[in-house]
Amino acid sequence: MKAAKKHVRLIYLLVPLLLLSMLHSQHNLLADPVKPEDADQQQMLQKSLSIVEIDHEIERISRQQDETQTEIDKLQVQLEEKQEQIKIRQERAGAVIRSYYMGERDNLFAILFSAQNLSNLLEIYSYYELIMDQDKTVLDAYQSQYKSIKDTQQRMESSYAKLTEIKDNLVKQRERVVALQKELDTSIAGSSDPEAMKKLIKEFTSYWDNVGMYEVKRYFSALASAMDDLPEFIQNKKGAIRTNGTTYSIKIQEDDLNDFLKSKNELFNNFAFHFSDNKVVAAGESGNLSLQVEGHYSIENQPENSILFHVDKLVFNGLELPDTTCRQLENEFDLGFYPEQIVSFVKATEVTSTDKILRVTLKLSMK
Template sequence: MMTRIKYRFLPFLLVIILFVSTLTAPVSYSVQEPIMPDSEEARKILEDSLSIVEIDHEIERITARQQELEVTQRQLRERITVLEERIDERRDRADAVLRAYYMGERDHLLVMLLSAQSLSGFFRILDFYDMIIQNDQQVLQSYNQQYRELQASRASAERNAAELAQVKDSLLQQRERVLALQQQVDGALNTSGNPEAMRALIHEFTLYWENVGLYEVKRHFQALASAMENLPGFIQGSKNILSTNGKVYTINIHEDDLNGFLRSEDKLFETFAFRFEDGKVIASGESGNLSLLIEGRYSVVDEPQNAIMFEVERLVFNRLELPDTTRRSLQDEFDMNFYPKQLISFLKATEVSSSDQRLIVRMELDL
């Protein structure tokens, strides 16, 4: 009996084992990495072709944003039309109320109140007078509210129209960039020794980037963004990183300390390290056949909130530099900024610099 039960549950146990093994198995890719050509000319062609792919994606994002803005603009215009119709009605009633007060048409009610012959008559007139005054206030308040809503909707429509114009201009610029790059790539292919082989290589690199490269780049950015959330706790728990003279607080962190912290956060950073030099922040590493370099700088921003913002100035994957559209897209998707108020609530950053293997952030009281 026990043997029969064991065999009955054996298929179920095998499914569980297979499921767990898929979770713990290393990530594998169905697309193999193409061999990078040694020629600088070929590398430039591949870089331009990859830029075309990425800018095409940016065009798709801009187009989607344009469609969203156009829908919003249409909704705002419809709302403004409805509000204008309503406010015309409210304006006539509000004008009548104000005219009644200005022309003294409400004075006779006060005279009637004062000339009441009895106490009960006085209170009846008082109730009537109070009802008229409340109705007048409601008319004026309703008009004022409708007017504010109309003004707010018009302001929203203006902002939306301005953003829509910027988006359309950006879309035109990106399309011109793609056209210019495509002409440049086509010209280089026509003068190359083996155009067909080069086209095949471009196709292979495009597949590799879209199926492997972009995933790996995003994996590194996600790891950096997650680590930055825990950086304030690391600074507070470390000796000699945070100091103060009473008015100014200073974070002085060596690149070795930062890299040690990152490795404690994610094993991905065992092959990926930061360097601070000449005002720049450089993060680079290699894993197998994959290489990634992120170069940028920190700066202080106050909007929408005080922060040390990391701006990516160069992004290189497997020796191919990615376009600015990719850098901006990744910065928008992953927050790699440092927020002083997460460290101490009453501080704001005023200055940041990076040199001699150190990142230095100066902060002041924000009371």
């Protein structure tokens, strides 16, 4: 009898533990990245990921729209204030101009020659100089105020153009989300188990928002930090810089760049760059996470001569992210480098990537 009671008590203890272990197992599943099982599932997860990211882009654009509208409102107030101020300046400047036009200042100048002696001449001249200085002050103040109004108007026109572009972009992104959501809803409805598919999508998007984007940004941040030291690495690498008259060339070997990155951050122990025909691919894996970045370098001259990296494609755990995410990361993290930090008084004119080699051509530039 006692043994039976012990068994019952044991069952009472084990059942809650079993339930807890089941819940814990489910929690782990939600925390782990979801990998698609087939092409249809991959398409649905990719669309869901695009919807999440474009939604984020819409939020960013909306904030930008509000900020730009606030800036326009402030400029409008400034413009009205300046227009009031310039009315007074305009009247004073007009009076000065009229005095010159009517010859009143010529009469003042003539009085100088009517002085009877040196003392009288100096006294008249001091008055004349005082009037001339006052005229100059009035005209300069008017000119300065007028220029200020013109500058404010130009800033407002620029802000209005920016706001129009933002609104157009917002409409386009919203249309993209609606179209993608419609496609996704149709795909889910046509799947063998719509409820399970919805749960999978929710699980994956939750993982992306809480873990995925953080990890992607961690790699981009590490790359941007390493690129700050790339000029020093190139300078110290024997044979990396060659010169032929006024032309310089930089050659970066794929293996050398990867060794450099590993020396900067252990994240790059399982992450590597590959150079091919005008394309740069950076890819790696860490546990259940995989990341692939495809892009290219270009020469830019504004605001300064630079070799910038453009993200053409971003693949997370086998799923391609939308172009909005590529642009966001490209704007947030600078993965480029600047020629004058490597060789003084030069300007990059060409950048190419071939099999395992990145080449940069530079010309002497006397600014």
